[in-house]
Amino acid sequence: MHPHRHVANDDQVQTLDIRVTGPDCDPLPAGDMRRLFPGSMLTEARLDRLQTWSRVTVHCGDQIVAVATCNKNDVELRVPDIGLDRTCGCSTADVVHALLDALELAGIAGGCRRLVLMPPKEVAAPLDRRGYVTIAERCAGGWLEKPLA
Numbered sequence: 001m002h003p004h005r006h007v008a009n010d011d012q013v014q015t016l017d018i019r020v021t022g023p024d025c026d027p028l029p030a031g032d033m034r035r036l037f038p039g040s041m042l043t044e045a046r047l048d049r050l051q052t053w054s055r056v057t058v059h060c061g062d063q064i065v066a067v068a069t070c071n072k073n074d075v076e077l078r079v080p081d082i083g084l085d086r087t088c089g090c091s092t093a094d095v096v097h098a099l100l101d102a103l104e105l106a107g108i109a110g111g112c113r114r115l116v117l118m119p120p121k122e123v124a125a126p127l128d129r130r131g132y133v134t135i136a137e138r139c140a141g142g143w144l145e146k147p148l149a
Contacts, residue, residue: 016094017059018102023052032064036083041120046081056102060090066099070106076114076145077107082123097125100130107148117144 028050033042049069058066065088069081084095107115117123117132128134132144 002088003046015060016065016090016098018098019057020054020102020106021057022054025055027051028055028057028064028067032067033083035085035087036064036067037081038086040083041083055107056099058095058098058102060088060095063088066095067077068099068101068103071109072107076110076116077103077110077112077148079103079117079119080113080120082117084120086122092122100127104146104148113147113149115146115148117146119144136140 028036033050039112046069050067053069053071056068056070057064060087063085065085067081067083068079070077070079072078082099084092086092095100103117104115117127119127127144130146132146134142134144136142
């Protein structure tokens with residue numbers, strides 16, 4: 001993946017590195033999971049997906065600043081979990097765009113026709129400018145999706 005550059009709070013240019021890993025990779029350290037999914041956001045279902053699904057991570061230096069779980073089927077790449085480090089000093093917008101660039105590229109490379117996200121509210125706000133549409137279902141809740149074809 002191409003590294004993304006961003007300016008940290010101390011005005012030094014840093015590189016965001018993106019890594020895509022399969023379910024057989026090393027588990028995320030518990031401290032990273034608690035930092036990326038604070039409070040009650042770290043449910044048993046989410047823990048299971050973080051350990052058994054493929055994932056995309058964004059790193060700033062040695063630190064993971066974002067993670068997303070993803071699962072591909074014949075038509076879509078589903079991304080039910082997105083965790084962000086809100087205290088790392090990196091630009092949240094830069095981190096989110098780097099993560100979405102990687103997920104969209106993975107979906108296109110996998111032959112998917114759409115990307116389906118269930119992002120936290122900090123991520124959901126700017127996504128309409130990237131072509132994401134909100135889908136609201138009464139029983140199933142809501143999600144965002146973007147056509148990739």
